[in-house]
Amino acid sequence: MNAVVAESVSAEHHALVAPHGGVLRELYVPAPDAEILKRNSAGLPQWTLNQRQLCDLELLLNGGFSPLQGFLGRADYDRVLAEMRLANGTLWPIPITLDVDEAFAAKLPDNAQISLNDTQGTPLAVLTVEDVYFPDRIAEARSVFGTTDRTHPGVAELLDRTGPVYLGGKLQGIQPPPHYDFTALRHSPRQLRDWFRQHGWHRIVAFQTRNPMHRAHRELTLRAAEQVGAKLLIQPSVGRTKPGDVDHYTRVRCYHALLEHYPRDHATLSLLPLAMRMGGPREALWHAIIRKNYGASHFIVGRDHAGPGKDAEGKPFYDPYAAQELLSEHEDELGIQIVPFPAMVYAANRDVYLPQTEVGSQDEVRDISGTELRRRLHQGEAIPEWFTFPEVVKILRERHPANARQGFALFFTGLSGSGKSTLAQAVLARLLETGSRPVTMLDGDEVRRHLSKGLGFSREDRNANITRIGYVASEVVRHGGIAICAPIAPYAEARDEARQLVQSHGHFVEIHIATPLEVCEARDRKGLYAAARAGKIKGFTGIDDPYETPASPELRIDTSEVSVNDAAERVLAWLHSQELA
Numbered sequence: 161m162n163a164v165v166a167e168s169v170s171a172e173h174h175a176l177v178a179p180h181g182g183v184l185r186e187l188y189v190p191a192p193d194a195e196i197l198k199r200n201s202a203g204l205p206q207w208t209l210n211q212r213q214l215c216d217l218e219l220l221l222n223g224g225f226s227p228l229q230g231f232l233g234r235a236d237y238d239r240v241l242a243e244m245r246l247a248n249g250t251l252w253p254i255p256i257t258l259d260v261d262e263a264f265a266a267k268l269p270d271n272a273q274i275s276l277n278d279t280q281g282t283p284l285a286v287l288t289v290e291d292v293y294f295p296d297r298i299a300e301a302r303s304v305f306g307t308t309d310r311t312h313p314g315v316a317e318l319l320d321r322t323g324p325v326y327l328g329g330k331l332q333g334i335q336p337p338p339h340y341d342f343t344a345l346r347h348s349p350r351q352l353r354d355w356f357r358q359h360g361w362h363r364i365v366a367f368q369t370r371n372p373m374h375r376a377h378r379e380l381t382l383r384a385a386e387q388v389g390a391k392l393l394i395q396p397s398v399g400r401t402k403p404g405d406v407d408h409y410t411r412v413r414c415y416h417a418l419l420e421h422y423p424r425d426h427a428t429l430s431l432l433p434l435a436m437r438m439g440g441p442r443e444a445l446w447h448a449i450i451r452k453n454y455g456a457s458h459f460i461v462g463r464d465h466a467g468p469g470k471d472a473e474g475k476p477f478y479d480p481y482a483a484q485e486l487l488s489e490h491e492d493e494l495g496i497q498i499v500p501f502p503a504m505v506y507a508a509n510r511d512v513y514l515p516q517t518e519v520g521s522q523d524e525v526r527d528i529s530g531t532e533l534r535r536r537l538h539q540g541e542a543i544p545e546w547f548t549f550p551e552v553v554k555i556l557r558e559r560h561p562a563n564a565r566q567g568f569a570l571f572f573t574g575l576s577g578s579g580k581s582t583l584a585q586a587v588l589a590r591l592l593e594t595g596s597r598p599v600t601m602l603d604g605d606e607v608r609r610h611l612s613k614g615l616g617f618s619r620e621d622r623n624a625n626i627t628r629i630g631y632v633a634s635e636v637v638r639h640g641g642i643a644i645c646a647p648i649a650p651y652a653e654a655r656d657e658a659r660q661l662v663q664s665h666g667h668f669v670e671i672h673i674a675t676p677l678e679v680c681e682a683r684d685r686k687g688l689y690a691a692a693r694a695g696k697i698k699g700f701t702g703i704d705d706p707y708e709t710p711a712s713p714e715l716r717i718d719t720s721e722v723s724v725n726d727a728a729e730r731v732l733a734w735l736h737s738q739e740l741a
C-alpha cells in the first residue's frame with residue numbers, strides 16, 4: 161500500500177459515521193433567540209405533551225431523529241406508512257406525529273404556532289403548524305405494526321390513547337426537557353459524538369435494551385464487539401418501554417454493576433430517552449437510524465428485537481428473525497452496519513455461553529425466562545450465578561422484594577351491614593399481632609368523615625370516593641405498607657380503577673362480603689335500612705340503588721355463614737397461601 165492510500169484509509173477510519181440524511185439536525189434556536197421565543201410562547205395556544213410526545217420531542221430537538229425537523233405532515237406520514245420513507249425518499253420507518261384532540265385543533269388559526277410544554281407548564285418548543293390532518297389509525301396500526309390486535313401495546317396506545325388529529329410542522333427548540341436522574345449518563349448525539357472523538361473511538365457497536373442485563377447479554381455484546389473490532393455502546397431505552405418492564409432506575413443500577421465486568425475502556429453506557437412502540441422489524445430499523453445519529457458504526461440486532469410478545473391467540477406478533485432480515489435488506493442504504501446475533505444460551509455441561517446456532521446435541525442448555533426470574537424474585541428463591549452477577553441479583557432483589565415484604569391492599573366490598581368493618585378490624589388486629597409492616601385502615605365511614613368529606617351518594621360521588629381510596633391505598637402499597645379498605649364500592653368500574661391504581665405498586669386483594677341483603681337488613685345496625693324502606697333515605701344501596709356483584713374477587717365470604725374469627729382466618733389463610741403474610 162503506498163503512503164497516500166494509507167493516509168486516506170486511516171482518515172476514513174477515524175471519521176465517525178455520518179448522521180442519517182447527512183446532517184445532524186439539532187432544532188434548538190440560539191440562546192438569545194430562545195429567550196425571546198420563550199417569552200412569546202406564553203401568548204400562543206398551549207399544548208401539554210404526554211410522555212410519548214415528550215420523549216419524541218427530546219429526540220427531535222437533539223438530532224436523535226435526524227433528518228426530521230418536526231412532527232410529520234401528511235405527505236411524509238402517508239409515505240412512511242406505505243413505504244417506510246419520508247416524502248423525499250429518505251428511509252424512515254416509524255411515524256413521528258403530534259396527536260391532539262379535536263377541540264384543540266378546531267381552535268387553531270391558519271398557520272398557527274403552538275407552545276409545546278411539559279406537565280409543569282415549562283415551554284420546550286414552538287411548533288409552526290403546517291398541516292392538520294385526520295389519520296386513519298386502523299390503517300396506521302396495520303402498516304406500522306402489521307396488526308390491529310390490542311394485545312400489542314403499540315396498537316393499544318395508537319387506537320385507544322392517541323388523539324384523532326395530527327399536527328405536522330417544523331419545530332424551534334427552546335430548551336431540552338429537564339431530567340434530574342442519572343444526568344451524567346444522558347447525552348445528546350452531539351455530546352456522545354464529541355465523547356467518542358475525545359476517546360479516539362470510531363468503530364462503535366451499539367446495543368439497545370429495555371431489560372436488565374445478565375451474563376447472556378454480556379457474552380453477546382462482548383462477542384459482537386470482538387467480531388467487528390469495535391468498542392461497545394450500551395444504550396438502553398429509558399423513555400417509555402413495554403408496560404410491566406423493570407423501571408429504568410433499577411435497570412440503570414444493574415447496567416452500572418454490569419459495566420464493571422467488561423474489559424476496561426471497551427464499553428460505555430448512555431441513556432436514550434426513547435418512547436418505544438414495540439414495533440418489531442420497523443422499530444429495529446428506527447433504532448438503527450437513531451444509533452447512527454448518535455455516532456455508532458454498528459448496531460446489534462438480536463432475536464425478536466423490540467418484539468411485543470404474543471398476540472391474543474398466543475402467537476408471536478413477529479417472526480423472531482424478521483427484524484434482522486429487514487435491516488439486512490436495507491443495510492447499504494442505512495449506513496450503519498448490522499450485527500445480527502442469535503440468542504445466547506448457557507451450556508451447563510461446558511459452563512459456557514454460546515449462540516443458539518452453535519449448540520450441539522450433547523449440550524445441556526439452561527435458561528431462565530423473564531417470567532421465571534420474576535417468580536424467583538417474588539418467592540425469594542435462589543438465582544444461579546451462571547445466569548447473572550450477584551451484584552445484579554442484589555439490586556433486583558432490593559427492588560422486587562419477596563411477596564412477604566411487598567405492600568398490598570385488602571379491598572372489602574359489600575352491602576351496608578354485610579360485615580366489612582367488623583371483619584376489617586379483625587384482620588387488622590391479626591396482621592398487627594404477627595407482622596411488622598405498617599397497616600393503614602381506610603374504612604368506609606371513616607373515609608367519608610375526612611378524605612371524602614362533602615361527597616354524597618350519587619354514582620359520580622361514590623366513584624370519586626372509591627378512586628380516592630384507591631389512590632391513597634396505592635401510595636401506602638407503593639411504600640411497602642398494607643392498606644385495608646372497607647367501602648361499599650357498589651360499582652365495578654370504580655373497583656377496577658382502584659385495582660389498577662394499586663396493582664402498579666403491589667397486590668390488590670378484592671374480598672366480596674357476600675352476606676345476603678335480608679341478613680344485612682335484619683342486622684340493621686344503624687337503622688338505615690328501616691329509614692330507606694320508609695323512604696326517608698333515597699338511593700340506599702341494595703334497596704333503591706344498585707350493587708354490582710364482583711365477578712371474580714380473590715375471596716368471597718358470606719358472614720351469615722361464618723363467625724368473625726373464622727372469616728378473618730380465611731383472609732389470613734389466603735394471604736399465607738400467596739406468601740403475602
Ligand SMILES: Nc1ncnc2c1ncn2[C@@H]1O[C@H](COP(=O)(O)OS(=O)(=O)O)[C@@H](OP(=O)(O)O)[C@H]1O
Nearest residue numbers: 576577604617622625647648649650698699700701
Ligand atoms: N344512600 C346510601 N347508600 C349506602 N350507604 C349510605 C347511604 N347513605 C348513607 N350511607 C352510609 O354510608 C356508608 C357507605 O359509605 P361508603 O363510602 O362505603 O359508600 S360508597 O362505597 O361510596 O358507595 C354506609 O356505611 P356502612 O354501613 O358501613 O357500609 C352507610 O352507613
Ligand SMILES: Nc1ncnc2c1ncn2[C@@H]1O[C@H](COP(=O)(O)OP(=O)(O)O)[C@@H](O)[C@H]1O
Nearest residue numbers: 575576577578579580581582685719722723724
Ligand atoms: N360473621 C360476621 N362477620 C362480620 N360481622 C358480623 C358477623 N356476624 C354478625 N356480624 C355483625 O354484623 C354487623 C356488620 O356491621 P359492619 O361490620 O359495620 O358492616 P359494614 O361495614 O359492611 O357496614 C355488625 O354488627 C357485626 O357484629
